[in-house]
Amino acid sequence: MSRGVLLIVGLGPGGPDHRTAAAVRAVMEAEVVVGYGPYVDQCADLLDPAQEVVRGAMGEEGARADEALDRAAAGAVVALVSSGDAGVYGMAARTLARAASLADPPRVDVVPGVTAALAAGALLGAPFADDFAVLSLSDLHLEWPVVERRLLGVASSGIALALYNPRSKARTWQLDRVLALLVQVRGAATAVALVHDAGREAEAIERATLGTIDPEHVTMRTLLVVAGESGRDVGPWLVALREAAPPVDPAPLRAEAST
Ligand SMILES: C[S@@+](CC[C@H](N)C(=O)[O-])C[C@H]1O[C@@H](n2cnc3c(N)ncnc32)[C@H](O)[C@@H]1O
Incomplete structure (x- = not known):
């Protein structure tokens, strides 16, 4: 054969x-x-x-x-x-x-x-020009605590996030939980963008913050972008400027190194 x-x-x-x-x-x-x-x-x-x-x-x-x-x-x-x-x-x-x-x-x-993150990023400007992480919020093939552990791991790093599978008709509480965690770690003023149907006829963008985002607007056709600590609005665009990342206080690092 x-x-x-x-x-x-x-x-x-x-x-x-x-x-x-x-x-x-x-x-x-x-x-x-x-x-x-x-x-x-x-x-x-x-x-x-x-x-x-x-x-x-x-x-x-x-x-x-x-x-x-x-x-x-x-x-x-x-x-x-x-x-x-x-x-x-x-x-x-x-x-x-x-x-x-x-x-x-x-x-x-x-x-x-x-991939959707790159198409969405291009529509917004360049939010992933600095380090970024891609996560799926789906808990269909992975138990929720694992999703949450990974989210918290990268959220505290300050890098931008591209969140796939953010919400469906059947999975709604998960996004509410993610937004509450992100507000705690990143602050309510952090810029977010909802990119719906990137590259398709129904393409649409919504800009908000972690404090103002309406989860009801998020569907399985949405890529949710959370700006990183180096994210900036420049004119109509959301970009990440690597040089804008806040400096690290060296004292805790020195203390850690000496233990
Ligand atoms: C099962 S994943 C598939 C991802 C796909 N393999 C990729 O690389 O883009 C489906 C999720 O990807 C995101 N997605 C896929 N295509 C999209 C598009 N055109 N616009 C916005 N988000 C999209 C949404 O978050 C959706 O819930």
């Missing part, structure tokens, strides 16, 4: 403008395109009737990964499509883990995409 190949493709955050040339080629050259329905729709302009399209449903990620691997192992050129970058809260990790567990896996390559 001939061997196929599986390409795990990041389609970017929305429209064709943010798709890489490699992602376009991977989808167009595939014999089989596998993906969650809305992601298949996101690349519909690239599809040809001769291609086989396998649309999956939410929550069937494991089955989708297996289907893509099976088809590639059977000799097909397969594109498994994800939004943004497939390696950022997308299909890449679980698919690679499953491939690694196979006795005779097909070749698998990952094609990078523009």
